[in-house]
Amino acid sequence: MKNAKFVGERKFAGVDAEIGNRLIAMKPRVAALRSVRVALMQLAYALAERPASAGFLVLPDVSVTPERLRDEWRLASSVLRSDVLNRLSICTGEAEHLVGIPQDPDTETQRAISDLIAAAGPRASLSLARPEYPFTVMELLVHQWLLGKGPMTTKWLMETAGCSYPTVATVLRRFEHCLVRHSDRRVQLRAFPKEEWARLVAVSEKARGTVRFADRSGQPRSPDSLLLRLQHQDRKDIAIGGVVGARHYHPRLDIIGSPRLDISLHCPGKTADMSFIEKLDPALARTEKRDEPASVIVHLVRRADPLFQTGEAGLAWADPVECLFDLHEARLEPQAREFLNSFPTMKDQM
Amino acid sequence: MRLVSPATVLKQIAAAVPEDCRENIIIIGSLAAGYHFFGDNASLMVRTKDADCLLSPRIEAISAGVAVTERLFQRNWQFRPDAKWSTPGNESTPDDQLPAVRLNPPGVPDWFIELLTVPESPSDMNKRWVRLATSAGHFGLCSFGFLSLTNYQPISTPFGIAIARPELMALANLLEHPEIRAETMSGLIATREIKRSNKDLGRVLAIARLSVSRNEDALLDWPAIWQEAMQARFPDNWRSFMGRTGAGLRQLLNRPNDLDEARHTCEHGLLASAPPTSEQLRLVGLRLLQDAIEPLERSGR
Numbered sequence: 001m002k003n004a005k006f007v008g009e010r011k012f013a014g015v016d017a018e019i020g021n022r023l024i025a026m027k028p029r030v031a032a033l034r035s036v037r038v039a040l041m042q043l044a045y046a047l048a049e050r051p052a053s054a055g056f057l058v059l060p061d062v063s064v065t066p067e068r069l070r071d072e073w074r075l076a077s078s079v080l081r082s083d084v085l086n087r088l089s090i091c092t093g094e095a096e097h098l099v100g101i102p103q104d105p106d107t108e109t110q111r112a113i114s115d116l117i118a119a120a121g122p123r124a125s126l127s128l129a130r131p132e133y134p135f136t137v138m139e140l141l142v143h144q145w146l147l148g149k150g151p152m153t154t155k156w157l158m159e160t161a162g163c164s165y166p167t168v169a170t171v172l173r174r175f176e177h178c179l180v181r182h183s184d185r186r187v188q189l190r191a192f193p194k195e196e197w198a199r200l201v202a203v204s205e206k207a208r209g210t211v212r213f214a215d216r217s218g219q220p221r222s223p224d225s226l227l228l229r230l231q232h233q234d235r236k237d238i239a240i241g242g243v244v245g246a247r248h249y250h251p252r253l254d255i256i257g258s259p260r261l262d263i264s265l266h267c268p269g270k271t272a273d274m275s276f277i278e279k280l281d282p283a284l285a286r287t288e289k290r291d292e293p294a295s296v297i298v299h300l301v302r303r304a305d306p307l308f309q310t311g312e313a314g315l316a317w318a319d320p321v322e323c324l325f326d327l328h329e330a331r332l333e334p335q336a337r338e339f340l341n342s343f344p345t346m347k348d349q350m
Numbered sequence: 351m352r353l354v355s356p357a358t359v360l361k362q363i364a365a366a367v368p369e370d371c372r373e374n375i376i377i378i379g380s381l382a383a384g385y386h387f388f389g390d391n392a393s394l395m396v397r398t399k400d401a402d403c404l405l406s407p408r409i410e411a412i413s414a415g416v417a418v419t420e421r422l423f424q425r426n427w428q429f430r431p432d433a434k435w436s437t438p439g440n441e442s443t444p445d446d447q448l449p450a451v452r453l454n455p456p457g458v459p460d461w462f463i464e465l466l467t468v469p470e471s472p473s474d475m476n477k478r479w480v481r482l483a484t485s486a487g488h489f490g491l492c493s494f495g496f497l498s499l500t501n502y503q504p505i506s507t508p509f510g511i512a513i514a515r516p517e518l519m520a521l522a523n524l525l526e527h528p529e530i531r532a533e534t535m536s537g538l539i540a541t542r543e544i545k546r547s548n549k550d551l552g553r554v555l556a557i558a559r560l561s562v563s564r565n566e567d568a569l570l571d572w573p574a575i576w577q578e579a580m581q582a583r584f585p586d587n588w589r590s591f592m593g594r595t596g597a598g599l600r601q602l603l604n605r606p607n608d609l610d611e612a613r614h615t616c617e618h619g620l621l622a623s624a625p626p627t628s629e630q631l632r633l634v635g636l637r638l639l640q641d642a643i644e645p646l647e648r649s650g651r
Contacts (some may be wrong), residue, residue, distance in 0.1 A: 066628070066632075067628070070606070093604060097604045099605070099606065101606075104604070104605075216629065216633060217630050217633040217634065218630050219563065219634075225566045228567065228570075279640070281637070282637060282640060283637060
């Protein structure tokens with residue numbers, strides 16, 4: 001069998017690879033049935049032109065349920081010509097255990113598809129847009145101020161944020177009214193920037209690239225249970241935030257338990273490796289619905305230095321400002337206020 | 351299959367059998383699981399037609415089997431005829447063709463007791479019949495496969511008889527079905543013909559789901575007791591069994607039609623009070639693989 005690889009130039013729209021007489025279309029992380037329908041039809045067009053080929057629509061990490069996929073297949077079956085339909089199938093599941101509709105792919109095809117999934121990059125990796133550096137730099141200024149770290153150099157800001165001098169300079173100019181500039185060119189916040197902070201909170205979900213995961217089993221795991229499993233993953237790019245993180249910094253925080261686990265994921269590059277989610281709980285699925293209770297919330301820390309604090313038992317802590325954003329995002333406003341006011345530098349500030 | 355109260359059935363069995371045989375009886379199957387998970391809730395019933403009683407240890411199984419059968423007949427329990435057997439066997443009936451001890455309580459056609467025993471040796475995995483000669487006729491006491499796992503550290507009940515540990519019944523079913531076989535159940539389950547493998551592996555998923563309902567991290571404890579039981583029961587080949595623990599379950603999770611049969615048996619069995627969807631059942635399976643089966647398989651390598 002020829003090695004599985006993505007075709008450089010697509011001969012057919014929607015077809016990602018041609019291996020022997022197999023046309024393979026790969027649509028990772030599909031969440032809408034409409035996308036499945038379009039991909040299925042594109043593959044059918046290609047098959048109509050290739051009477052000797054079989055077509056496989058592969059859906060890694062699909063969020064659409066198997067029931068809805070089978071319904072969609074039934075609809076497609078009612079309109080497609082049988083000579084095309086008989087050569088077409090949908091494949092879901094893990095690379096090692098693909099499930100087909102209407103039938104499982106044969107062993108050789110399974111292998112080819114597994115290779116393609118592997119070639120496409122780490123499972124559950126997320127492509128990321130450019131970081132929001134103004135947000136990052138301001139967050140760093142607040143971080144240093146809250147922790148009473150004193151003034152910082154532009155170089156420190158550049159290195160910690162992972163951006164260039166002009167970018168930092170532009171951001172500092174924008175927030176000039178909040179800053180004190182020292183004679184040695186170091187800068188620091190004049191006071192807690194209440195208005196700027198409110199703006200940061202308002203955009204934090206978008207700026208931090210928050211990704212939400214909900215339980216699909218009907219038996220959601222508690223944050224404690226998820227934490228237990230996270231400890232065993234030994235990932236240096238993960239830290240605990242949210243209520244659990246805030247209580248690490250301020251044990252007297254007035255809250256008992258938390259319905260969700262906030263995780264900060266350090267991803268300074270162009271992708272975020274979300275593979276830990278499935279190991280955390282295979283019943284977690286990404287959700288875009290704001291009204292759906294999420295069990296796990298992942299916040300992407302895009303700066304070069306995550307400022308994670310080393311913890312015990314294989315877990316690190318997200319920095320206090322991340323935890324503060326998490327409390328706001330969870331609509332825990334009284335707790336966010338209490339946590340903010342717990343920092344000695346906040347005395348007489350609000 | 352009828353809805354029965356697990357505690358009521360256990361109490362009735364314990365009261366009917368000779369007192370000195372109670373410690374030889376371990377209830378296995380859906381009744382045992384039902385009693386374990388909701389025996390303290392009289393309103394929750396289990397849909398079953400049989401109460402499987404495992405007689406152990408093997409060395410006492412025949413004498414206990416005879417004593418139990420004699421006593422139940424004395425108390426007017428009735429032989430349950432089926433298509434093959436209208437009456438008990440006799441001395442001329444070959445061992446492997448003897449009817450099992452299947453007896454209905456007096457005036458209760460809803461369920462019956464069935465006697466089984468553990469295999470004679472760890473290497474004896476085939477289905478075997480041993481003769482029980484009673485004054486009411488001759489019967490066969492059946493043993494097979496991985497039944498010996500279910501008498502490992504059973505859980506005692508206030509009635510003097512024990513129930514098998516749910517996680518070890520799950521293990522026995524996993525090992526019994528390293529693949530989905532075509533053999534179907536002798537009768538229909540709620541109007542559907544169901545493969546035996548799907549029914550037994552569905553039971554595994556039901557036990558896992560009920561265990562998680564009680565303790566969300568329960569499955570993490572399973573590998574240790576599984577390994578302990580396998581080493582105790584199969585001292586020579588426990589390691590090879592460990593490697594194949596998840597094979598049948600993986601197949602089930604990848605086959606929508608088989609998974610739907612498993613879901614159907616759960617819906618009409620242990621999970622009747624809160625039936626899961628096929629997808630939810632698949633996720634139970636993935637959690638079981640991750641928390642219990644894969645760690646066991648890794649430690650067996």
